Amino acid sequence: MSQQRHGSTPGEAGGVPAFPDLPEATIARLPEYLRALHHLAETGAETVSSEGLAAAAGVNSAKLRKDLSHLGSYGTRGVGYDVALLVAQIEFILGLDENRAVCLVGVGNLGHALAGYAGFASRGFRVVALFDADPNKVGEQINGLNVQHIDDLRRVAAEESITIGVIATPPGTAQMVADALVAAGVTSILNFAPGVLSVPANVDVRKVDLAIELQILSFHEHRKASLTSLPGGRSAAADNQEAVGS
Amino acid sequence: MSQQRHGSTPGEAGGVPAFPDLPEATIARLPEYLRALHHLAETGAETVSSEGLAAAAGVNSAKLRKDLSHLGSYGTRGVGYDVALLVAQIEFILGLDENRAVCLVGVGNLGHALAGYAGFASRGFRVVALFDADPNKVGEQINGLNVQHIDDLRRVAAEESITIGVIATPPGTAQMVADALVAAGVTSILNFAPGVLSVPANVDVRKVDLAIELQILSFHEHRKASLTSLPGGRSAAADNQEAVGS
DNA sequence: AGGCGCTTGTGAAGGCGTGCACAAATCGCG
DNA sequence: CGCGATTTGTGCACGCCTTCACAAGCGCCT
Numbered sequence: 001m002s003q004q005r006h007g008s009t010p011g012e013a014g015g016v017p018a019f020p021d022l023p024e025a026t027i028a029r030l031p032e033y034l035r036a037l038h039h040l041a042e043t044g045a046e047t048v049s050s051e052g053l054a055a056a057a058g059v060n061s062a063k064l065r066k067d068l069s070h071l072g073s074y075g076t077r078g079v080g081y082d083v084a085l086l087v088a089q090i091e092f093i094l095g096l097d098e099n100r101a102v103c104l105v106g107v108g109n110l111g112h113a114l115a116g117y118a119g120f121a122s123r124g125f126r127v128v129a130l131f132d133a134d135p136n137k138v139g140e141q142i143n144g145l146n147v148q149h150i151d152d153l154r155r156v157a158a159e160e161s162i163t164i165g166v167i168a169t170p171p172g173t174a175q176m177v178a179d180a181l182v183a184a185g186v187t188s189i190l191n192f193a194p195g196v197l198s199v200p201a202n203v204d205v206r207k208v209d210l211a212i213e214l215q216i217l218s219f220h221e222h223r224k225a226s227l228t229s230l231p232g233g234r235s236a237a238a239d240n241q242e243a244v245g246s
Numbered sequence: 247m248s249q250q251r252h253g254s255t256p257g258e259a260g261g262v263p264a265f266p267d268l269p270e271a272t273i274a275r276l277p278e279y280l281r282a283l284h285h286l287a288e289t290g291a292e293t294v295s296s297e298g299l300a301a302a303a304g305v306n307s308a309k310l311r312k313d314l315s316h317l318g319s320y321g322t323r324g325v326g327y328d329v330a331l332l333v334a335q336i337e338f339i340l341g342l343d344e345n346r347a348v349c350l351v352g353v354g355n356l357g358h359a360l361a362g363y364a365g366f367a368s369r370g371f372r373v374v375a376l377f378d379a380d381p382n383k384v385g386e387q388i389n390g391l392n393v394q395h396i397d398d399l400r401r402v403a404a405e406e407s408i409t410i411g412v413i414a415t416p417p418g419t420a421q422m423v424a425d426a427l428v429a430a431g432v433t434s435i436l437n438f439a440p441g442v443l444s445v446p447a448n449v450d451v452r453k454v455d456l457a458i459e460l461q462i463l464s465f466h467e468h469r470k471a472s473l474t475s476l477p478g479g480r481s482a483a484a485d486n487q488e489a490v491g492s
Numbered sequence: 493a494g495g496c497g498c499t500t501g502t503g504a505a506g507g508c509g510t511g512c513a514c515a516a517a518t519c520g521c522g
Numbered sequence: 523c524g525c526g527a528t529t530t531g532t533g534c535a536c537g538c539c540t541t542c543a544c545a546a547g548c549g550c551c552t
Contacts, residue, residue: 031461058442078548095468113359123457188463196304211369215277217434222341324518
């Protein structure tokens with residue numbers, strides 16, 4: 001079906017290629033593939049089979065192939081995928097080659113940890129500004145960054161071209177902060193505060209609620225406990241398969 | 247208020263009710279409903295309509311009704327749902343009435359914050375033990391808890407009946423810690439370390455990768471940027487609703 | 493050059509989840 | 523006591539995602 005000429009090479013500079021609209025499910029897995037690929041690259045692998053990469057990423061190999069095929073990927077039948085090339089491909093698609101500027105609002109317990117989280121810097125992001133509403137925290141030095149007052153958000157966001165904001169405030173102030181971020185031109189928000197944010201349609205929000213994750217696990221604990229006490233006796237087999245790692 | 251009798255009342259003690267096997271998607275939303283319900287209860291509401299609760303939880307009302315119907319829920323046509331009753335129902339299903347004991351391994355940057363995260367305690371969980379492999383950290387006092395050496399995990403887990411463990415270590419040691427947790431009888435793991443864990447089939451794992459969340463947002467930034475620069479001209483309207491799950 | 497084994501890419505089928513639209517049920521009121 | 527307003531519970535259709543299974547392509551070996 002597809003012509004063998006993959007005309008638009010998305011390598012780096014140049015024209016923007018026709019942007020593929022990937023399924024959301026695929027997008028959510030690309031970062032996982034990317035991490036696995038980086039790990040493979042470090043061990044010196046030149047190529048990977050879909051089977052190998054799938055195992056490293058904890059997914060089905062057919063799913064992985066379909067995911068990669070969606071982004072018009074480069075693979076060689078009989079050989080596998082070129083690791084370096086695939087890394088470049090995925091990083092381009094995810095927009096990681098732009099080393100995006102991120103700001104973080106709320107330097108409390110959790111915000112403090114996020115400000116120092118090494119995983120951000122090592123995976124394509126620069127935390128360039130910290131904000132808080134508490135005057136006592138303004139001026140504090142965290143990981144080489146000065147905590148600034150939230151009233152300066154708009155100015156700083158413009159200066160640093162910030163498009164992604166992280167909310168790590170108490171729930172009560174999250175919506176207010178979100179409004180401020182939107183007003184400052186931020187178009188993507190990662191929200192750690194429990195509760196629903198309402199934002200304009202062109203702003204993307206992703207939520208991480210730590211307590212919810214535990215509650216989901218708690219449900220499965222409850223289920224498992226009630227199963228073992230049932231006469232049916234099916235101890236614990238079934239369908240739960242949790243992949244393999246390296 | 248309460249009127250008709252539903253056959254099997256899953257209130258609390260007594261016989262284990264036939265455990266409904268809910269769709270995973272529903273389970274993931276129950277905690278969100280629960281949070282919204284608690285908020286409503288604080289404002290003094292006795293009942294809620296599916297429309298109202300759906301708005302507070304950020305979902306479609308039809309979806310909410312279907313979710314609640316799955317757990318054989320109590321609602322009164324023409325009136326709505328009894329807030330207190332529904333809270334009890336969901337907390338029972340999620341197993342939150344048991345106030346589960348949780349342990350946390352890895353008292354680094356992130357682990358430190360998690361140990362002090364108020365959201366856990368307020369939503370049905372007790373963090374009862376902290377572990378680390380670094381002798382310098384053992385003995386440290388965090389939020390009223392002593393950091394213990396990971397070699398003591400097995401003993402402490404048994405003493406405290408711990409069934410849920412949280413991994414907040416560097417990626418390199420995550421698999422080792424997971425093995426230790428499993429050996430100690432933990433059957434649910436919340437993993438903050440990047441990478442895939444391999445565990446027995448009866449152990450549930452949920453992963454939270456902060457960098458992945460940012461990378462997904464980055465993709466959408468990239469997409470938005472390439473759209474605005476395209477001749478198509480559709481600035482940014484369309485169908486983008488609200489946040490996403492994990 | 494030719495054949496063989498390996499791996500990708502994809503058509504097709506099945507399952508799951510979502511959202512619409514409506515019947516059934518309940519309350520309040522005249 | 524019946525009627526209308528309101529809201530739940532759900533049958534149904536649609537679309538997305540997953541998974542299987544296999545043809546097409548590629549390199550290597552003889």
